[in-house]
Amino acid sequence: MQVEEYSSEVYGEIVKIIRRYGLRPARARGNIRAFEGPIATVRGDVPIRLEISDWDFEKYPRAYLLDKFPDGHRIYAHVDALGGLCYFTPESVVLDRYRPSIAVHQCLHAIESVLNKALNDDEEASADVENEFVAYWSFGQLPPAKSVIIDDLPPQASEASYFSFDGPDEDHHAVICEDSEHARRLISALGYSRTTELAYTCLLFASEQIPAAPAGAFPGTIHELFTWIGTWDRPLLRSIRARLASHKEYLAQERCVLAFSTPSGRFGAEFRHDRVHRLGLRRNPAEYCNFLHGKKGRKTAIVRLRLDEIGAPYIHSRNLEFESLAGKRIKLIGCGAIGGYLAAALVRLGAGTGKGGRLFLCDPGTLEPDNLGRHTLGFRALFRNKAEALRTELVSQFPYLDIVASGEQRPYTDEFFATDLVIDATGNEAHNEKLNFYHLKRRLCPVLYVRIRGNGECVQTLLSDSPQHACFRCLRQGEGGNYLEERFPVLKSAPVTRFRGCASFTPYAVSSSLSAAALATDVVIDWLKGNPAPRFRTRHIENANTRRLSNQDLPPIKRCPACQTSS
Structure with a gap:
């Protein structure tokens, strides 16, 4: 306006x-x-x-x-x-x-x-600064802090490496990570190729104290930095001095980088060594530490660092108020219209991260031109195996993911079900029945089924996780004259089917794929929270010609040939 x-x-x-x-x-x-x-x-x-x-x-x-x-x-x-x-x-x-x-x-x-x-x-004004300390450290004073990305580091790590690299715009960037291999992988994922091989030692420190608002400006010299840190965490200051006085390696480079982890977040500082004193005292870090506290060394200028976290725990947990999928072993069968979007959602919930965490993608199919209109993958994946192409795409987005892709149809053995969760996103009822049969023989883990009904009028999920609740076969009648009829018929008319040569397909829009993946994601979230009810869910689109079904926990159907064979 x-x-x-x-x-x-x-x-x-x-x-x-x-x-x-x-x-x-x-x-x-x-x-x-x-x-x-x-x-x-x-x-x-x-x-x-x-x-x-x-x-x-x-x-x-x-x-x-x-x-x-x-x-x-x-x-x-x-x-x-x-x-x-x-x-x-x-x-x-x-x-x-x-x-x-x-x-x-x-x-x-x-x-x-x-x-x-x-x-x-007053205390309220100082508390406001302290509560948002990292933001003020980054932008509260000119010049603004230098931006550095920091990877996930081992909990007890005391040092890391600081790599500089140039972006496509020739701007200088930096990353703090474990080693050169991690740096190469991260820089490649960012779309950059040029790397400055020289790495500086980054000394890592942790404090349980909230950094205090400075009485004046933020520190600009090493002396001011030490003095300020001493006002809010004396043990941290002693730790810094002890490390600088005993760590010879940091004197082998031109610069030293300090990174701090606090309840308010991470921040850092770097300084350039005095060349003469660094070379002369490189075998005697205690004397160099004394120099930094002396009349000349204390004037050494520092550069404030803004540390932007890009590690998996931060990225995949910061938006969650519940446990993530980190550390879980998830098997996703079907990487097509539903599975592609669902896999993208699962990794954002933390699948494929954490100690022991792994995402298995299984699909023998090839991505054909016919699939592109409702699949998350595009032209670069054409004529490739769906599982392998999907893995390539996800790892390019999050380079630390542990994803295994298989284009082979694997037998459903004890080894296959020795996992935390299996998801069947094939949308193929014959395959659903097959997986259900082998799952019930073992019941080693829960299985989540997700499918699109008709021409996308609705989507459904069923979580099979205990004998007290329905298995997939329980969605059809188990005896009598209506044997095999749907237990809960939802479509009021037969879906439209189209043919191309000897093949047929059921048309539906990409919104149905997204809706099915979203519904399955919601079930996974409830499973993570420890309350997966209701285990049978239906989500309808507006104005669909369907019967409205209640979301509920279904009991097994009487004389189900799959789960009630002993009765």
Whole structure:
């Protein structure tokens, strides 16, 4: 929306509200309207500039300081290095575009509140900085912290390697990981090829303390870093000094990198050694540590590091409020229209990660042009085995995944079922019956069946995990004149089938594949939570010509030839 679309009365009301806060119109370009003036705070007037560029209010008006705060070197809560004010968390407040004067009033009231909180030299202001410490360490002071990605490292690791590499844009990047092989794999997955082979030693430290908000600016020298760390974790400071005084290897390189893990998150710092002292004292790290604390060495400049985690535990667990699939062994049979999307969901839940975790993909089929319209894979996978092509795609997205792909039809033996969960996503009832038969002979693990019904009118799942609940064969009648008829008929009309030569197929849109994969994913999540009920689920599309079925735990059907043969 353009500001000119407002009537003069509406825009006049907006300006009137802004003037009440002490701001007056200022020069700006294009559709932006700017206002400048002093906002009254507990520490006196603070001049700000307010810019409104999005009159639909999808983006909040931008506010920033025109002058430095009193004690301008201090880190202030909700104020970035350029003086920008973070007064609303992104997308936390929906401003009313139909009442723009009220929307602007909300923003100015929040700005006033943030300024008062930032200028209050009290525990609440410090707590705000400490609670979001990593963000302030990264962007709260110029220059901003250097961005470094950090891989998952062994829990007890005391050091790692720091690799530099160049991206396609010739920008310099860095990664902290175990070794050169991990670095190569990560850099390749990022789409980069050029690597600086020289690696620096990265010393790893952990603290159970929340980093304290600095009394002034963030540390800029090694002395300031040590002094600041000492204000909130003296044992950590002693540990750093002890490592620097005993670790010879870090003196073999031009730089030293320190990485810290705290309850607030990870952050780091790096510094360049004094070349003369490094070479002269490389066999005597204790003396070099003394140099760093001496009159000259203490002035050694540091560079703040922003550590962006890319390890599997972080990526696959940060959005979950329950246990992930890390460490689980999952077998997915069928990598077609359902299985492709389901595999993508499973790895995002952590399948193929963690100690002992592995995802098995099984499908003897080849990806044909006919499959592309409803499959997650595209042209690069054409005429390849579906399982192997899917594995290639998933590992390219997450290079640390442990995925085994098989294009062979494997026998359903005890070894096959010695896993945590088997999922049948073939959508082939004959195969479902076969798998069900061999599963019931062993019952070593639960089996989840997922299928698309008809032309995509609905999707269904059944989890078979105990003798007290229905097996797959229990979805059809087990005796009498209606033998083999559906126990719960859902389609009101026969599905449309199309033929191509001697082959036939049932047309349905890609939305059905996505819906089936989503339903199966929800069942897996409930299984992870320890409560997989209801084990039989049906999800209908709107306006489908179907009978509505209740989601429920089904008991075995009487005289089921598969699971009730002894009765």
